[in-house]
Amino acid sequence: MININAISKRYSNTDAPVLSKLSLTVADGESVSIRGASGSGKSTLLSLIAGFESPDSGSITIGSQTLPFSSEKNADRFRRQALGVIFQSYNLIECLNVWDNIAFTSRLKGNSDDEYQLHIMGLLGITHLKNKPAHQLSGGEQQRVAISRALVHKPTLVLADEPTGNLDEATSDKVSAALYDTCQSLKTTLVVVTHSDDVARMAGQQRWLRHGQLHSEPA
Numbered sequence: 001m002i003n004i005n006a007i008s009k010r011y012s013n014t015d016a017p018v019l020s021k022l023s024l025t026v027a028d029g030e031s032v033s034i035r036g037a038s039g040s041g042k043s044t045l046l047s048l049i050a051g052f053e054s055p056d057s058g059s060i061t062i063g064s065q066t067l068p069f070s071s072e073k074n075a076d077r078f079r080r081q082a083l084g085v086i087f088q089s090y091n092l093i094e095c096l097n098v099w100d101n102i103a104f105t106s107r108l109k110g111n112s113d114d115e116y117q118l119h120i121m122g123l124l125g126i127t128h129l130k131n132k133p134a135h136q137l138s139g140g141e142q143q144r145v146a147i148s149r150a151l152v153h154k155p156t157l158v159l160a161d162e163p164t165g166n167l168d169e170a171t172s173d174k175v176s177a178a179l180y181d182t183c184q185s186l187k188t189t190l191v192v193v194t195h196s197d198d199v200a201r202m203a204g205q206q207r208w209l210r211h212g213q214l215h216s217e218p219a
């Protein structure tokens with residue numbers, strides 16, 4: 001469960017706060033999609049939930065963990081154990097092949113499972129890329145590898161920033177269905193930032209970020 005209570009965040013170079021007393025609750029295994037104009041603060045919100053940055057005020061609780069983390073070591077441990085993050089810029093390890101990129105976190109965590117990894121890769125249509133070096137992949141292929149890596153270690157929370165931004169419509173439908181279905185079957189909480197109405201509508205809760213707060217209706 002994520003419980004975000006009245007968080008605010010202002011950067012020194014912005015006049016108004018990016019987030020202003022924003023609150024959100026998502027239960028275990030539930031999903032929420034967040035849409036909003038470019039620059040409205042969607043990525044900032046994900047970064048705060050992941051603990052990469054801290055809010056100026058308000059609180060964030062994920063399961064039994066209340067942020068901020070007591071040390072960077074605890075933050076690393078929490079992220080490795082509990083979090084799957086799909087970044088806008090995939091962050092693959094270029095010198096590793098697809099299989100080793102996807103297995104990276106589960107090996108660190110000690111729960112790698114070849115059969116499950118193949119299952120996830122099959123859902124995302126990338127089994128044939130198994131041995132290909134990451135630096136030879138197209139943008140859409142990298143995106144699906146990044147999604148597989150986020151799911152395969154069975155995290156309790158997945159944060160996805162534009163997870164289908166680089167995919168054609170048919171692939172986007174298939175990949176977003178795999179993302180939502182896998183999270184639901186693992187009882188993983190899912191927060192998806194997207195510009196796609198189709199991807200957003202698959203979530204249990206739909207929210208729109210504007211003027212620093214989340215709304216239940218578009219403007």
Ligand SMILES: Nc1ncnc2c1ncn2[C@@H]1O[C@H](COP(=O)(O)OP(=O)(O)OP(=O)(O)O)[C@@H](O)[C@H]1O
Nearest residue numbers: 011013014018036037038039040041042043044045
């Ligand atoms: N590290 C930072 N330092 C200063 N300003 C920042 C930083 N990160 C984000 N901002 C500013 O905060 C605002 C919100 O940015 P953010 O990336 O969260 O928006 P977004 O809704 O994710 O946008 P997009 O849809 O274009 O990805 C922008 O004005 C951006 O310039």
